[in-house]
Amino acid sequence: MVKKNYAFYPGCSSQKGASASNFVTSINMVCDKLGIQLNEIPDWNCCSASIGYGEGGLLPRLVLNARNLALAEQHLPGQDLVSGCPACWLSTREAAEKLHEVDGLMAETNEALKEAGLNFKGTVRARHMVEVLVEDIGFEGMKKPVVKPLEGMKIAGYVGCQTNRPFGIDGESFENPQYLDKMIEIVGAEPASGYEQKVTCCGGALAFSEPEKSQKQIRDIVESAYDHGAEMIVTPCQLCQANVEVYQSEINKKKGTKLAMPVVYYSQLMTVAYGGNPKDAGLDGHVIQPERLRQIAERKK
């Protein structure tokens, strides 16, 4: 099989020992099965996420992203830049587009990039991992390697914000995108229909600074999953995954609730459905254990 090559931008949270390291573990197996070759961009840097704006001005933030684009352009020519993290994707894509749209920005950016010995010509396209799966592989293609359908599982597809807005995946509706539910179906599970918190914000970076306000969001997201009969939440977003999983115990402590809803990445579902063991799927990386998924992963067949 000829592999499809992509310039991979993991992002800070996907580094070894960081909050989303289990995403990288699981996406590796998915890519392997689907003929996707991820080539890590050498010496990539932080995108500045959606919180860097406070201190960093527009140009410094653009320059940070332009550096990654320039590195990809130089070292991995002709390959789309792909990130698994919506915040990284969003920042990079916004930068790539803005540099073309606003007069003078490209020149200013390159003036600054020169300090790091780089130059960006503007040829790289920034994409999200889910875009690659949906648009380049397709739902049928994603279904082929399934050997262990996740039968009997009902899962709430929580898309969140930045995978969905402002760019979205494959032209889908911002208010009710369908791709995540379709991916849940592909791995043999049942999507929780009518899950109305599908695109609600988890609070994002404000989970640190405004814990009360974001935990209110998280509680709604988790309780609605319970209300719709889901036993697990799946998400394509690193920050959503961390926020929604990690703060449930805090909410329980403060509000007397008994939330214990596992939150996993789509790549973990796919890895298990593709026959991966718990380690392949990064199932050891959870605060709230996805027990049923682990049982399926541990099952011989």
Add this chain to the structure above:
Amino acid sequence: MNDLNQQAAAHYGKNFLKEVEDRVEDGEWVKMCMQCGVCAGSCPLGPHWEHSPQKIFRMIMAGKRDEVLSSDSMWMCTSCYNCIVRCPRKLPITHIMHGLAHYAHKLNIAPKGQPTREVARLFWNSLVQTGRVNELKFSLAVYFKDGFVRGIKNALAMQGIGLKLMKAKRLNPMEILGGHKCKDAGGIKKMLAKAKEIEDRRQGFSS
């Protein structure tokens, strides 16, 4: 009033809209707002905004400079982009809110101790050091942003989570000793300094 703020106020006089257009990210879009209020109704933290984006835009047009820049409101933005995709006039509202917050921070008239402002500053500092964000150092910095005593309390309050994350191999205690960093951290630092210098020059900051 501090220097930068004094200079800006003196330069633009009553024309706050012009100031926003010149110096705030996507500020030239503000005048295109048609005051429908869809943004206000679409914000997940809407009830916590003292002034909704709709009102902020109106206030800018009405020249309410101090009330806007010293407001806590823009710091409520979670970057969910709901307002952007719903705005019938296609205003990049999220960016404008970020831009206003950044500008207020830069002029140092943003509310002191505003938690998101502090977190944003710490986050940026973390990334500028090595080119990448160190989650442990960043988290510790967040907990200690209000001072040592408060920091201990915050850290104790969250230690359960931290321990669980460590157990899940998602928070590496060894990061405190250095951890991930870019090889060309030096180049990145210089590059960012240059970018700031260019932007300041374009926006008429005399530094």
Add this chain to the structure above:
Amino acid sequence: MAEMKTAAYICSGCGLGDKLDIAQLGKIAQKEGKMALVREHDFLCNTEGVQMIRDDIEKEGVTHICIAACSRRAKTEAFHFPAVAMTRANLREGVIWVVAEGSEHDEVRQEMADDYVRMGCAELKKVKLPEGNPNRTQLKSIMVVGGGMSGLTAAFEAAESGYQVILVEKQAQLGGWANKLWKRVPYKAPYAEPQDTGVAKLAAKVSSHPLIKVHLNSTIAETSGAPGRFAVKIAQESGAVTEAAVGAIVQATGFTNYDIAKLPELGGGQANVVDQAGLEALAQAANGGALKRADGKEIKSVVFLQCAGQRDDTAKHLPYCSGHCCATSIKQAMYFKDANPEVNAVVVYQDLRVPGMGEDFYRSAQHKGVIFAKGKASGVEPTGNGCKVNYRDMILDADATLEADLVVLATGQVPSAGVNLDIWDTVVREADGGSEAAKQQKSELQKISVLNLNYRQGPDMPQFKYGFADSHFICFPYETRRTGIYAAGPVRRPMDMLQATEDATGAALKAIQAVENASLGRAAHPRSGDLSYPIVRLEGCTQCKRCTVECPFGAIDEDERRFPVFNEQRCRRCGTCMGACPVRVISFENYSVDTVGNQIKAVEIPDEFSEKPRVLILACENDAYPALDMAGLSRIVYSAFVRIIPVRCLGSVNTIWITDALNSGYDGVMMMGCKKGDDYQCHFVKGSELANYRMSKIGDTLTQMGLEPERVSSFEVAITDNARVAGFINEFVAQLVKMGPSPMKGFG
């Protein structure tokens, strides 16, 4: 015409033969209907069937035919026999498509069909082939009153279509309001910049057009006549009077701005407060440069206050929105920004309304830096060298102020439609009663009249709401209630210049339609091409004046002896006069008290023990009858006890039909017509309203007859009401069944 020879054709196609006893229908046509010729055909509307009828007309000398097949609204092209009188018995949409399926309904279904054949034959004996109004002229010139954008456009369009035009303008030059504008709003993409009005060019084209004669400084001293024969006296300012004969008239007399003197609270009367016309004058004076106030000061800040004296709910000012003013203020704010981007231009609005592609124009103004503030102004105070506007900021929910060198009030359009006929009626009555004050007032009203019509019903067109000329704003926007006279532009509703030019083109076409139809002796509209016309038997007239008063179109004048004078060219053929006439002397050749009366009498009324009530439905042919047909088309079932007769308008329903029906044993009568009232949908404006009024008086008669008033009921039915209308019928029949049979049965 040769002697009447009747023929009935009974179709068995479209399933009629399966559901009905066609032979029995033939027998009825022959024996009861007394048709000289009866033929059956299994596909009457095909070439062969139609040829059979043609042959009978040509070879057998048939003069009157009854076609018993589908609805009169179906197959009109096949069943088009202009040389003979025709009736249609509706067996398809009216019987087999609406009577419930199943053999248990065979009997009532056949009875219904039998009755429709009887009715078709009975009607046929009373109809004549209409020959057209013998009073016809070949006068096709068109007079346009008003030389503004609407009038110029109407004149130019009519002339370009080959019609002679007389254009009468009160002012010394053509152009009207458009002359006073610096620029107009854009009509085309990208809808971004104000444009030249183009009025000078249009005025030049009109002035030099070989088919157009322009009368400047002139007004209309008198108008008499009717389409095809209007006689007009054109009075010049000098006093000279020119007489002219025209075929039709377009009234494009426009509007005046609501007087800002009536808005002192918003600064009306202050030196630095102008209306939109005042701002245009400043812009014209600036000629593209910086705008200056009357005192010569350059304007550095300007505030536009929208809805000034408009959309007012205090009953002090105009209650309506004039539609154009938001776009006009946007345009005017651009005058400032285009001359000097540093000028502070603020538009204070409650709801910014920019119809058409105005949203793009609005965006363009925002791009240029015009500030839009949602708010409501409470007052404008003079300051040392300008104004202070106090307003409520509706977004910030706070009181706020704006300082400005100049304030522009966006006031509304007040129509120049002439005399309000309601006031006229009162004044004339009092003047006729000898009141000197009323006589004085009458002569004042004559001075403000636009057309000075010498019509029985008054000197101008009837007005609708707020003084605008009455026109059917949905279906027939340019048609006024004076046939041959068409309203165009802001005289009929508030509008902008683009809408006015489109309006004027439409009105010119309507005027052309009127003169062409008049020249052929036909009705103008909405029964365009109808050759029937009202015929009055004056010997029987009692000079009661009901027809002259009730005609919705002022078509009937009175002579010195107070007999009605019918101006057929003004008539719309609705038959309201026929419905009004207590002595029944008004008729049309193919539609009369007898053509309907005969149908009513032809229905066989079962006795009181049969449990088969009979209900007469008089259905307006414009909406109700099509709705009933469509009920059939959708196979919506309704009671087989009803017998439906289409009428031209409920206004044409003469109460004798109701009393005759009840006397002959019908159990009830349903009247189905269009919506009446302020948002009427009556094609003849007042018909359904008059019918409703007349029916409100019939209750006493019913009580005298010993009948429950509920046996006669009116229904408003729109053309889309196919499902609803079946519900009306079934409920009404059920109610009658509960009430029991009419006590009149057996006496008829």
